[in-house]
Structure formats: structure tokens, C-alpha cells
Amino acid sequence: MASNEYTLEEIAQHNKEGDVWVIIDAKVYDLTKFANLHPGGSNVLYAENVAGKDATQIFFGLHRHEVLLRTQYKRLQIGTVAGQKELIKAPAPGELSRVPYGEPTWLTKGYFSPYYTENHRKFQTAVRHFFQTVVAPESVKCEESGKKISQEVVDKMAEVNIIAMRLGPGKHLKGRILMDGLVKPEEFDYFHEAIIHAELSRVSSRAVVDGLLAGLVIGLPPVLNYGSPELYAKVVPDALAGKKYVALAISEAFAGSDVGGLQTTAVRDGDYWVVTGTKKWITNGTFADYFTTGCKTETGFTVMLIERGPGVSTKPIKTAYSAVAGTAFVSFDKVRVPVSNTLGPIGAGMSVILSNFNHERWMVCATSIAAQRLVVEECLKWTTQRIVFGKPLTAQAVIRAKLAAMISRVEACQNWFETITHQMNMMSYKEQSDKLAGPIGLHKQFVSRSGRETAEDATQIFGGRALTVSGMGKFIENYHRTSGFDAILAGAEDVLGDLGVRQALKKMPKDARL
């Protein structure tokens, strides 16, 4: 980067094809050679209000700031404007957003929270820094290539025990050094875990959130909670070290939310189960080493851990999001599974699955709310910098009304989420299963519906830019295309609303009358 200073008069001389400079935020760029390579065409750069002029406002109406930060474009800067200072700075890794509602209240300067401590704040800073520096660049690559997250990134996550922490508080954290010792295993709570989900969601596309071992997060808890000590010792250390991958294999083409209608069958043969059937929409299934699988057995429904081996085959399913999530169709063809791999009582697998669902649904809410907040931030930035009919978009009442609705939705989601998280901190796993299945079901219905409404509003606000996978509206495009996943995975929106009401009805006092 050059340290030359130029006056406005000097810059103004370079105003034509073959010699074109522009000013963007007090920096001077020589675009002469770049003009023919410019993705937006060369002629736009020779326009009277651009060539040799301050094109800051025009530039930010057409590009994201990150364009200027790319190495190949940084080089185009030849100096600065004499007497001017740059105003637009990219936030440093780990830094908080200063855009109103860009962060939850607990992270906003001058506000208070009954739930979060100084330790949560320190933890959040470290986790955001980690995700922005280690995961964000990988997320961009994988989203494009559709390939699995690299082992190098998985290893780095394992090093600071992020994989283990994504499973929540519990005995699996004992003796581990969490985030370089920032939080002690016995102090780690569901708010710490929620921070990890939120920060992951901020830097990743929806497919990468799932591709980054979401299968393990939902598939390993039954092993933690119900696996024999031998099975635990065989599977858990390697999984938490990022050496083995796990998927939860419940849904089938025959049955989704209707878990009772599953057709994969396990027949007892001595010390083995013989499993036959198929599973569909299995997140991380293409690369999983183990499948936590729901099977029909003679006496009901039984869950077991199936290792990839003879008779197990997986093939990728193309979905609306990137293949990085590893969504698979899984076939079990007379697979022999040791009976000691059974998770929970034989025939009582439904309770294993149902209690596991609470955590999964809560996690989906955590990631969705963070994504909705990012969408609000993107919309606030865009509507302020986009000029239409000579005024910023925010001058339009209809735009402000959409912003009001989006902000209210995300704040409502966040506040409800924090109340539920606090209950989780205070309750045992068993109490959570009894008391929180209904509220979490209702909450997830509310969160995913809010997310889709926000995706719609944001798409209207960004217009055509929300329809392209790159450029200014790239986050909105991704969110609009993938927010529907939150309404389906871990239980369909309507089914979960119904679950919440049915749970409440079960607890209606017999003597309640108007």
C-alpha cells in the first residue's frame, strides 16, 4: 500500500479511459489496468461522476466492503487523499458489532442481563475470534466446493474442545481444558454452549453450520447418556477428538416426524441385532463412521449405534443447501450390530429419542436466532447506505416498518430463548425432558416461523441482490434459501407447535374451570 498523498485536483486529472483513478473512503485507487478486468465492466468506471472523483457512495451502493479488503484489490490503492481520513473500517476479529440490534442485549454496551456473567463475555470474545479466524475462511471454501470441512479445522476445534462443548454441560467435559482454560468444566453451562452455536452461525452458511459436525452434536448424546461404559470408551474419546464422525439416523422416506411409523427393523440373533432398512435426510451421513439409529424391534422401538462396515452404505442427497452438510440416504442391509451397542432399554427407544430432541431443537433455535440477527444487521446497513430517489432506503416508511417487524421478532426469539436456557441450567436432564419438551417445541415453531418471515422481508428489502449467491445480498440469498431447513429439521414447525399444546393439555389441572 502506497503512502503517497494526492490533492483532489491531482486526482481529478485521471478521469478517462487509459488513465482512471477514483477515491473510495479517502483512499486513492488507480483502476487504469484493472478496468478491463472489473466484473462490473470498464465503462462504469469512466462515468463523469466516477472517474477522478470521490466514488465512495456509489461504490458502497454496489459492493460489500470486503471487496476492498481482498489481496488482489488492495494492491490497486496508490495512496490517500491529502487532508482526509478513512471512516469505514472492517471490524477486527472478535470485535462486537456496533449496529443497533446487531448483537443481543447482553453484548450491547450500556445494557444489562440477569443471565450472563463476565465469564460468558470473555468466553464469547474468544469463541468469536476462533470462529472468525479459523472457521470463516473454511466456511467460504466449503460452501462453494460442497466438500466436507477439512480435518485441519476439525483438529483445531478439538484442540480447544469446541466439539465437546457443543454437546453441552456434563461429565464428558470432565478433565478437559475448555477454550484454553477460559471456563472450568464444572462452570460450563448452557449459556456457554449457546454462545458457541450463535458464533458458529454468525460466520457460516446454514449448510456449514450442519456440515461442522452437527450430526455428532445430535447423534452422540444418546451414547453419552445411555451407552455402556465399554461403548462409551470406544466411541466418545475419538468422536470428541474429531477423529470419528457420528450421525443421527432416525427419519426415513416412510416416516419423519411420525417416529412411530419407522420401518428399519432390527431382529435379534444371539448377541447381535440384524438391521435392515433405509434412512433419509441424514445430516453428515456421507462421512459418518457411526450412526445412532432408530429401529423397530419385537417389543417396540429401540435405538442402537451402528458402525460403518459390511452392509452399511451411504449416498449423497442433493438438497437446497450445499453438499458440505453431507446429507445422505443410508441403507442398512442385514447389518450385524452387537447387542451391547443398544442405547437405552430395548423397546423403550422412544424416550431416548424424544429426550435427545430437546437439545437438538434448542440448538436449532440458537443458530437460527443468531442468523436472524445477522440478517437484521445486514438490512440496517443496506437500507442506510442504499440511495433510492435521492434518499437512503430508510427514508421509506414501508422499509422502516419491515425493519421494526424483523427487530421485534429477533428480540422476542432471543428473550424466550434465554428464559428456556436458564430453565435448562436449573433442571436435571430428566426434568428437562418432562418440563421443557413442550416449551422448546413451541419455541422452535416460533423461531423458525420468525426466521422465514424475516427472510421474506429481507429479500424484499434487498431486491434483486437477494437473488444472487455472491455480491451484496449473499447472506440474504443464503438465508432465504435455507431458513426453511430450520422449520423441518429436528421436527416440523406445525408438529412442534402441536406437541407444545398437547404437553400443556396433559398437565391441565382436573379441577380447572372457567
Ligand code: HEM
Ligand atoms: C477499487 C475499486 C473497485 C473494485 C476492486 C471493484 C470490484 C468489483 C467486484 C469484485 C465486483 C463483482 C461483484 C462483487 O463481488 O461485489 C464488482 C461489481 C461491480 N462494480 Fe466494481 N469495483 C471497484 C470500483 C467500482 C466503481 C468505482 C464502480 C462505479 C460505478 C463500480 C461498479 C460496479 C458495478 C456496476 C458492478 C456490478 C454490480 C452488480 O452486479 O450488482 N465498481 N466490482
